[in-house]
Amino acid sequence: MSNHVRRRGVILTLQGLKKLNQAKAKAEIEQHSKRYTLESLSEETGLTPNTLSKVFTSSSGVDKRTLKCCFHAFNLTLTEDDYLYLRSNQDNLTKINSVALAKTSSLLEPTCNSNFGMLRDRNNTPPIKKMIQPQDNLQPRLLIAPGGQMPLDSVFYIDRPIIESLCYESIQKPGTLLNIRALKQMGKTSLITRILAFAKSLDYQIVYLNLQLSDAEILQNLKHFLQWFCSRVSKELEFPNAPSPLAMAHEQIANFWDNSLGSKSTATDYFNDIMLDNLDRPLVIAIDELDRLFAYPDIAGEFIQLLRTWSEQAKARVAESNSWHKLRLVTVHSTEIMMPPSINPSLLNTGLVMNLPEFTPAQVQDLAQRYEQEINEQQIKQLITFIGGHPYRLQLAFYYLQQQTITLEELLENSERATALYAEHLQQQWWNLQRYDELLPIFTEIVNNPKPIEIKLSVGYQLQNMGLVHLEGDRASLSCELFRPFFVGVLN
Numbered sequence: 001m002s003n004h005v006r007r008r009g010v011i012l013t014l015q016g017l018k019k020l021n022q023a024k025a026k027a028e029i030e031q032h033s034k035r036y037t038l039e040s041l042s043e044e045t046g047l048t049p050n051t052l053s054k055v056f057t058s059s060s061g062v063d064k065r066t067l068k069c070c071f072h073a074f075n076l077t078l079t080e081d082d083y084l085y086l087r088s089n090q091d092n093l094t095k096i097n098s099v100a101l102a103k104t105s106s107l108l109e110p111t112c113n114s115n116f117g118m119l120r121d122r123n124n125t126p127p128i129k130k131m132i133q134p135q136d137n138l139q140p141r142l143l144i145a146p147g148g149q150m151p152l153d154s155v156f157y158i159d160r161p162i163i164e165s166l167c168y169e170s171i172q173k174p175g176t177l178l179n180i181r182a183l184k185q186m187g188k189t190s191l192i193t194r195i196l197a198f199a200k201s202l203d204y205q206i207v208y209l210n211l212q213l214s215d216a217e218i219l220q221n222l223k224h225f226l227q228w229f230c231s232r233v234s235k236e237l238e239f240p241n242a243p244s245p246l247a248m249a250h251e252q253i254a255n256f257w258d259n260s261l262g263s264k265s266t267a268t269d270y271f272n273d274i275m276l277d278n279l280d281r282p283l284v285i286a287i288d289e290l291d292r293l294f295a296y297p298d299i300a301g302e303f304i305q306l307l308r309t310w311s312e313q314a315k316a317r318v319a320e321s322n323s324w325h326k327l328r329l330v331t332v333h334s335t336e337i338m339m340p341p342s343i344n345p346s347l348l349n350t351g352l353v354m355n356l357p358e359f360t361p362a363q364v365q366d367l368a369q370r371y372e373q374e375i376n377e378q379q380i381k382q383l384i385t386f387i388g389g390h391p392y393r394l395q396l397a398f399y400y401l402q403q404q405t406i407t408l409e410e411l412l413e414n415s416e417r418a419t420a421l422y423a424e425h426l427q428q429q430w431w432n433l434q435r436y437d438e439l440l441p442i443f444t445e446i447v448n449n450p451k452p453i454e455i456k457l458s459v460g461y462q463l464q465n466m467g468l469v470h471l472e473g474d475r476a477s478l479s480c481e482l483f484r485p486f487f488v489g490v491l492n
Contacts, residue, residue: 009061009085016067016082017201020056021172023074038161045073049161056168057152057197061085146395150190152197156370156395157190158363163354167191168198170352171284175314176328177307177351183467184334184428185392186356192286192332199284199328207236207285211292219296225303226267227257233285234275264306271310276323284328291333297340304347307331311351335465336432358389371398375408382412387422388480390467396421414481426486432466439463444491447484452477 012020024036038049038056045052047069054062055070064083071078150157170176178195182188196206209232211219218224256274257266276283287307293300307329314324331348339345359367361380368375375383387393400406400421411418419426433439442459452475455463460476463469468483469476478484 010064010067010083011061012055012067012083012201013081014201014203016078017056018203019076019082020070020074021202023076025172027074037165038159039165041073042161045069049159053159053161053164053194057194057201146392146399147185148189149193150187152193156367157187158359158367158391160187160191160356163356164191164194166352167195167354171195171199171204171328171330172202174282174325174327175311176330177311178328178330178354179348179351180330180332180354180356181335181348182356183390184336185390186358187391188332188334188356189288191356192288192330195330196284196286199282202282204282204284204328205237205279207233207283209233209236209285209287211287211289214292219293219299222299222302223257223263225299226263226306229303230267230270230275233271237275237279237283264302264309267306268310271327272323276326279323279326282326282328284330286330286332288332289334290331291337291339294333294337294339294343297342300340301343301347304331304343308347308350336467338436338462338465359391359394360389364389364394367394368398371402373398373401373408379408379412385481386412386414386418387482388467390480393422393425393480393482396425414485419482419485422482426483429466429468429483430487430490433468436462440491443468443487446476446478447487447491 028036038052041047041052042049047055047066051062051066052070055067064078067083068078071082146156167178167180170178180188180191192208196208199206209229213232214225214228218228256270257263261269290300290304293303310324310327311329314322314327329351333348339348361377361384364380364384365375368380383394383397387397397411401408401411406417406421433443439459439462442455443463446453446455446463446469452472454474455469455471455476457471457474460469460471460474463476464471464479468479470479
């Protein structure tokens with residue numbers, strides 16, 4: 001049995017991923033651009049969305065028969081060149097005790113229905129029973145306190161199949177400008193990690209930039225900021241031990257820069273002549289913490305406009321003669337930080353906009369199971385009323401429940417002990433709110449009223465973007481009961 005477990009870790013090679021993605025794209029074209037989301041693929045193949053995500057991102061190993069199922073779905077044959085087994089260091093992650101092994105030994109290997117045709121033949125596809133994925137059950141439940149980016153192989157990452165599928169599809173299109181926005185700790189960076197892993201699986205060049213790395217003095221000057229931006233991208237594109245025009249690109253910026261043309265024009269020329277012209281494959285640049293620029297409205301407006309222009313340049317010209325055709329852009333920002341009114345809001349509504357939603361009751365149930373917590377439908381409803389569908393707050397709840405720090409009953413009662421577990425999170429909400437004095441009076445009124453109250457929509461949208469209220473028309477109510485006792489204490 002132990003030998004069998006060690007050989008379950010199989011991922012697709014670059015060749016295998018390309019073959020599968022090309023077949024998927026071809027099927028979508030023949031279906032008149034009808035998208036195959038992870039959810040729809042799950043319904044048709046019998047594989048779980050989580051398992052399908054692992055296949056398409058190569059984030060962790062799956063069973064070889066799972067790959068055969070995916071290939072068979074698109075009328076492909078899995079060959080030895082399409083997959084590889086994980087190395088021994090990955091094998092160690094799947095070691096579990098003999099009791100757990102005994103429980104999983106009876107699980108059936110995933111199998112494909114021999115009559116299962118291509119996915120494009122949707123009307124004639126026979127129903128397939130959902131299959132238990134042994135690999136999912138073999139994943140170790142490493143109990144780490146919630147917070148920060150989730151590793152690609154984390155069993156506690158809850159898929160948002162439609163959102164992820166749209167992001168994966170979008171990143172394959174030249175000139176893509178993908179804007180991801182949500183509250184802090186909603187999973188934005190974890191999603192970026194998976195988008196970049198998917199892009200890497202397609203043999204794209206990837207660059208991740210976090211604006212927290214830029215000094216304040218750089219952010220206050222457009223020329224300095226664009227030089228920093230070009231330099232960081234160039235440095236990320238270096239290839240160790242291989243001579244390349246890109247290797248010294250960041251050192252050439254000062255000499256390349258032409259003040260007479262202006263910073264945006266020079267940065268555009270630098271990207272085209274120094275970077276894109278020297279790449280033989282698509283480039284994905286993910287810009288995290290874009291909201292850090294909001295403190296400098298003039299710089300933020302110019303930079304966001306520049307990204308939009310680059311995106312339009314990539315779409316406007318013929319691919320064969322257009323280096324910009326290689327570029328794809330991803331921006332991420334937290335909605336707690338209000339965009340200055342001097343910035344045209346339409347600039348951040350260009351391209352594909354992804355607002356990450358809170359978890360649904362079904363996703364909460366899924367998360368509970370991963371933390372090995374039994375919770376019924378009524379308790380899920382109570383839990384969402386108490387802490388909302390916010391991923392971090394939910395993960396923190398199940399973490400403490402598994403640690404037996406608190407009972408489910410104590411948590412749902414909104415006891416002082418429950419509130420204490422969220423002390424740091426609550427202080428963060430209070431710090432966010434204090435930056436906008438004009439919101440304090442109306443928010444105080446909302447906190448002191450258990451029923452929704454009428455509110456000016458412009459103020460309501462601001463409070464909703466901060467995650468503090470829910471809006472229904474022009475009436476606002478507190479987003480979760482966890483906030484009420486805390487804010488009653490600090491506001492009154």
